[in-house]
Amino acid sequence: MLRKLSIVFISSVLFSTCTKTATPVKKEVAVVNHHIVSKNTDVPKREFRGAWVASIANIDWPSQKGLSSAEQKKEYDVIVKHHKSMGINALLVQVRAASDAFYTKSKEPWSEWLMGEQGKAPEPLYDPMAYMIERTHENGLEFHAWLNLNRGKHRLASSVKEDHLIYRKPEWFLSYGDYQLYNFGLPEVRQYILDMVMNIVREYDVDGIHFDDYFYPYKVNGLTLNDEATFRKYGGQFSNIEDWRRSNIDTVIKSISEAIKKEKPWVSYGISPFGVWRNKSDDPAGSETRGGQPSYDFLFADTRKWAQEGWIDYIAPQIYFPFEHKLVPYGTLTEWWATYHGKANLYIGHGVYRVDENSSTSAWADPNQIARQLDYNRYTSEVSGSIFYNTNTLIRNNLGMRDSIKVRFEYPALPPEVKGNLQTVPKPEKFELKKTEEGTLLTWATGLDEVVLYRFEKGEELNVGNPKHIIYIGKSQTFSDRNDGAYIYLLSRLNKWNQESDYRVKEN
DSSP states (O other), X not given: OOOOOOEEOOSSBOOOOSSSOOOOOOOBOSOTTSOEEEEOOSSOSBOEEEEEEOOGGGSSSSSSTTOOHHHHHHHHHHHHHHHHHTTOXXXXXXXXXXSOBXXXXXXXXXXXXXXXXXXXXXXXXXXXXXXXXXXXXXXXOEEEEEEOSSEEEOTTXXXXXXXXXXXXXXXXXXXXXXXXXXXXXXXXXXXXXXXHHHHHHXXXXXXXXXXXXXXXXXXXXXXXXXXXXXXXXXXXXXXSHHHHHHHHHHHHHXXXXXXXXXXXXXSEEEEOOBSOSOBTTTOTTSBSOXXXXXXXXXXXXXXXXXXXXXXXXXXXXXXXOOTTOSSSOHHHHHHHHHHHOTTSEEEEEEOGGGOOTTOSSGGGGOTTHHHHHHHHHHTSTTEEEEEESOHHHHHHTGGGHHHHHHHHTOSOOBOOOOTTOOOOOOOOEEEEEEEETTEEEEEEEOTTOEEEEEEEETTSOEETTOGGGEEEEESOSEEEEOOOSOEEEEEEEEOTTOOBOOOEEEEO
16 A cells, blocks of 8 residues: 655645645645645655663663663763654653652652662652653653553562562462563552553653553463463453453553543553564454464454554554564565554554674665665555664664664654644744844744744745755754755644644745
8 A cells, every 4th residue: 555645735725734644624824925835745744753762671771770860861861862863753761661660759669770779769869750751852852651561570670679569469460480460350450550650641741651562471381370260250241261351451451541531632642562463364354474472362452452442542563573574574564554553543663673784584684674664664554653672773773774764764753643632723922033143043932832943945835744844843942043045934833732833934
């Protein structure tokens, strides 16, 4: 399915064709004498460009246990600057790895992956998540709080406090190898998870809440999940334990969705599941794939249902497979999700950590593998972005893979709109222009909202659908343009739903 590029000319009304939805949005042109148009281009104006920042076991941040607060902040600043420089517009930061916290306003203990001991606060004390949100927003990126859903204790944990939940509420957990996992069949467990999520939503200025692929555990040979007693107590209406488990996860996902939309409807809610929902051999609606542990059958997560019902704002299947994979080819699975993503925006999770010149799989030793995947996404109907795992791999730039991504992200992009909340967005106020010795100084007022600033040469078509004309996205109230030339500037405002206002226009 190839994406069709449409062209719309506007005089007194502007129809937005920059997103992949075809719904016309009436806009008032700010200055009658300027003919503003919106045309899609090969590079989309709206595209989610995310990167996961993993804290578990010090994978990405912080780089090791026991760093000072200043060192932790410095490391995060480097990540933000790096990702911004390559065109990333959203960070998904793991702030809850195993019933612990990387933030102060939590009933759960400090994570041991901060200071080396669970419950030990950063020195000197600060709130890591509050700091990360501030720095992320200052640089014009979104911050999505990434939470692990199922772990009470990770197998690599070396420090668990005596008053930790797994000891205070042992009946809430199921032993599975070296893990302690939440028993989702218990109503009090589901309520606890909901309360934990909503505490973050209320207390922090997050742009999104994000869960990864861990629901019920992946199957490990020789291990059994012993929740039969809970099933006997609570599963009376179900004929089998598998459907009951899926219902438990459905309840968790839906209840969080409803609570977020009631509290802060602009906060995106996203899931990044294992790439395969079901194989076609098990379900006619499944994908033409084979093998693996599909989410529906093994993790008891009906991920397709959540997207189709609109319980989540976006779904980002982890398609960590190359085009050449014999059982789960990248293209086949991407096309399946393009058909079945339902009401959710579709972003693709890319396994950039697998790119390596020494890989035993020739497809991952191909420096163009990720670049080809991004090109495929751009021209596959319904795909609205990408998320990369993981941050350290992007920084290392294996096989020049980061550079090939950066080329495709040459121009900035606005994140997709949060669906279901059509708002009236006021135009920026007090948009002024002044010539200085350094160039052109532009100032405006928008409160705490972001702005989008466009620059066009005089006589050039004012196409706000072409992202190459965007020179700034962020919350600053000023911009100094040191380029020489005669320009026309357009300024719009973005609200919390990523919806864009009409335009103010200035000429130098």
